[in-house]
Ligand SMILES: C[S@@+](CC[C@H](N)C(=O)[O-])C[C@H]1O[C@@H](n2cnc3c(N)ncnc32)[C@H](O)[C@@H]1O
Ligand code: SF4
């Protein structure tokens with residue numbers, strides 16, 4: 227075997243990191259390691275660089291930690307953001323009866339999951355459907371009490387309708403919410419506008435400032451060519467949100483998002499962000515890092531997986547633990563796949579097609595175009611929906627995004643190498659462990675409920691959340 231084909235050697239200023247392309251293991255070594263090939267091969271063997279990982283063969287027999295239940299309740303919106311996926315807003319709304327039926331169907335199909343997350347955001351503005359949202363929230367509470375596991379409703383809103391009345395109603399219904407904002411006024415208002423083309427930054431920030439308790443509130447930032455200065459974005463948004471998730475826009479016109487012309491600039495911006503995070507950590511400030519790790523940030527995910535040595539075989543859990551109900555009763559593998567026939571995986575009447583689930587899982591695992599990539603065990607492969615839009619081939623990759631993702635993995639490795647030497651590393655490691663547990667069953671709650679069957683799930687859960695919050699402070 228030619229070992230060199232199976233590893234990637236990443237050269238940094240005074241050390242190297244070697245990554246196995248076979249199983250994703252990696253080690254950092256001194257610069258001179260590698261001069262003696264025999265010794266290097268022995269070192270790689272010692273670190274099990276050439277052992278094949280055990281790929282999951284079947285998905286239907288596996289246990290899932292969390293089931294994501296997404297409800298496409300409506301496409302109506304009071305805004306008209308230029309980059310929004312949904313330019314053709316299909317009419318029609320979901321009824322509460324359908325929402326309820328889908329939640330029940332998912333819980334009955336996957337009765338042993340540790341947690342269920344219900345997301346009724348849809349592809350419009352969820353707060354326009356307040357009555358339906360509140361009914362879904364109340365139903366989730368009821369369901370949590372019945373099955374004695376968490377059924378947690380979560381939404382993302384554009385923030386324009388968040389007044390004291392709506393906030394207290396959503397919170398009382400137990401619904402967690404995040405707000406979309408793309409940075410400061412100039413950056414946000416370029417794409418996030420109302421139907422008259424006016425930016426909504428001022429209005430949204432005014433609404434957010436009026437919310438006293440923002441402990442559990444996150445911000446969703448859509449990364450476009452107009453807001454690439456990541457350090458400025460997070461410095462600005464940390465004033466309002468403890469959790470920040472920045473994700474590249476999905477854009478097939480090539481004009482709005484990451485493309486050949488701007489990918490190098492974006493890579494530099496991510497390098498700057500990494501250096502900024504390191505400088506802050508060296509000063510003892512882990513707040514920015516925590517904000518990125520807390521949510522669903524694109525780079526944060528790479529950092530988390532690197533620090534925890536997590537290896538993934540699929541990019542996400544579309545069709546494995548994530549299902550999305552369209553307004554016509556069809557079920558798709560994720561919200562982005564709605565209306566694409568190839569991604570239909572069942573319907574309300576017949577339930578989930580488990581053979582199709584197996585088929586989708588197989589496609590995600592195979593990813594032939596990723597077989598030689600050193601980043602594949604942290605990246606997991608291209609998004610199926612993106613691949614489909616790129617070339618109608620679910621196995622395709624987007625080379626521009628690959629360029630960016632490989633850079634993010636390199637940065638995560640470098641980041642880990644540097645922060646390991648700081649006295650804050652343990653704190654960061656534990657925060658990563660906590661975050662990775664967040665979307666699974668809280669075993670302490672389960673154990674308590676097993677011993678006290680008459681206690682309601684929501685009561686004990688609320689008490690535990692308050693306790694954890696106090697501990698965190
Ligand atoms: C479709 S919106 C629905 C919820 C709500 N109207 C809002 O704007 O938050 C949900 C999220 O998708 C993001 N989004 C919209 N179009 C996108 C695109 N083309 N690519 C990636 N994200 C997009 C929005 O910025 C928002 O954070
Ligand atoms: S507010 Fe949300 S749904 Fe509405 S146009 Fe903007 S991104 Fe799309």
Ligand code: SF4
Pocket residue numbers: 595596599600601602603605606607608623624627628629631632
């Ligand atoms: S999608 Fe690209 S970056 Fe990700 S594993 Fe495949 S080839 Fe590597």
